[in-house]
């Protein structure tokens with residue numbers, strides 16, 4: 001058996017064996033203490049696995065996920081008490097209510113990032129606890145809410161609870177696996193790495209985050225309903241418990257966030273510790289002491305084991321594999337990266353009409369007028385240049401065109417359609433793509449996954465499709481091969497040179513099948529050989545009908561590709577024409593070089 005086959009077998013056999021052992025445990029042992037500990041471990045593992053969908057995959061840290069346990073428990077309790085429905089059935093309504101609250105929170109937080117999400121989830125937990133305490137007619141207030149008493153034969157002990165939790169944990173693990181192996185998981189990873197860039201690649205990040213949060217809360221809510229039934233009496237402090245929220249985060253972080261098994265492993269480590277402290281820390285301040293204790297452990301884990309147990313171990317194992325893959329990739333470095341001679345620029349005459357029209361775009365940052373009423377047009381099938389000295393507003397103009405920054409005034413029209421502000425993925429779907437001055441690839445993915453990630457159009461069905469389909473893999477492979485990067489498909493972008501990363505970013509945006517690509521200084525900081533190769537690639541992409549707006553300081557590079565060039569200075573367009581026309585324009589020469597000598601456009605950089 002190969003090493004890949006062996007590791008795959010281990011990944012299947014180990015969890016199955018663990019599951020069978022856990023399933024058989026109550027049959028062979030009637031130790032109620034251990035059964036109770038395992039039930040609480042399952043609850044924590046379900047909570048931590050759910051938390052990980054947002055916290056681990058997408059990087060959105062919630063410190064209020066125990067609210068879903070509380071919501072599930074109270075919904076189940078109220079339904080069971082009022083309508084006599086079994087809590088084993090009512091708990092699904094608990095999951096639904098938790099999911100609805102998560103959807104509402106997602107809507108509220110859809111424009112917030114980082115710390116704001118932490119604060120909102122904490123505030124929601126406190127608010128719901130207050131509601132449970134004060135809405136006495138429904139929740140029983142601080143006095144609590146009794147759950148129905150379990151009616152099965154005592155000989156079965158806690159079996160129904162035990163197996164219900166174990167089955168739910170198995171479902172949550174399967175869901176987590178499905179998320180990981182689907183486009184949803186890939187999209188969440190892209191949010192984790194660089195959400196801003198992700199939206200520019202057409203990913204509807206707000207929808208991805210909402211689905212992850214709703215999935216997590218649904219299962220945590222069901223678990224909450226079962227838990228409420230198990231402990232038979234609900235009170236607001238125990239159900240909306242901040243210590244439980246901390247334990248959930250701790251289990252996911254300790255085991256390893258962003259992985260299927262990490263949060264489960266973490267729960268099996270943390271729950272026994274929580275049990276020990278629950279029995280040893282007593283007195284009036286026991287809650288506060290446990291909160292301090294676990295918060296302290298959380299800080300230690302973040303400081304000293306930031307990736308968690310499982311990913312750290314996996315990292316040790318795969319380091320040798322990665323080094324080998326990189327060695328093979330380098331051995332197959334393509335021969336055709338030598339510089340090629342300059343070819344004729346792509347003439348304005350070859351293009352017809354304008355595909356991209358920018359009119360009157362303006363944007364200030366405080367007192368800095370970065371872009372002031374800029375208008376320009378990119379002809380259909382043209383490669384249009386945009387040059388200007390540092391700080392003249394080129395990147396800001398790109399940000400305004402692709403929707404990263406909203407304009408104070410002006411409009412962008414693509415293929416005759418005015419683009420809506422505030423809908424960046426929509427601009428990508430309409431056919432607008434861009435690369436960055438400093439390439440921004442997603443470090444948590446392989447090169448191939450980076451190329452496959454962009455979303456041409458949004459559909460819920462696509463979100464649950466395979467992370468990389470067979471067709472996508474072969475399409476990405478052939479593009480990487482054309483770019484001379486075939487051997488690098490399965491390694492991380494961190495292993496690539498700066499220039500190679502620029503090429504991968506270009507390969508990535510081509511997945512959008514764009515009508516216009518905006519390239520921000522593609523040749524900056526790369527070798528002359530790679531620069532020549534890039535020039536060839538741009539030419540080839542353009543020959544397939546893709547229009548290009550090219551920002552570049554390297555004038556020979558610009559001259560080789562385009563004869564239609566805009567010049568910006570101080571946030572405005574000061575000239576427009578062919579490179580030959582511009583190089584004699586005193587205004588351009590003055591702005592660009594700060595002195596009145598003709599611009600040197602041929603020779604130096606292509607030498």
Ligand SMILES: Nc1ncnc2c1ncn2[C@@H]1O[C@H](COP(=O)(O)OP(=O)(O)OP(=O)(O)O)[C@@H](O)[C@H]1O
Pocket residue numbers: 365368369370388389390391392393394395396397437
């Ligand atoms: N987010 C921001 N906040 C404040 N000022 C900004 C911001 N973005 C850009 N600016 C300012 O706007 C002006 C134009 O910057 P911009 O980066 O667009 O120029 P550029 O032509 O792309 O320069 P370079 O060639 O060096 O990349 C500069 O004065 C810059 O400091």
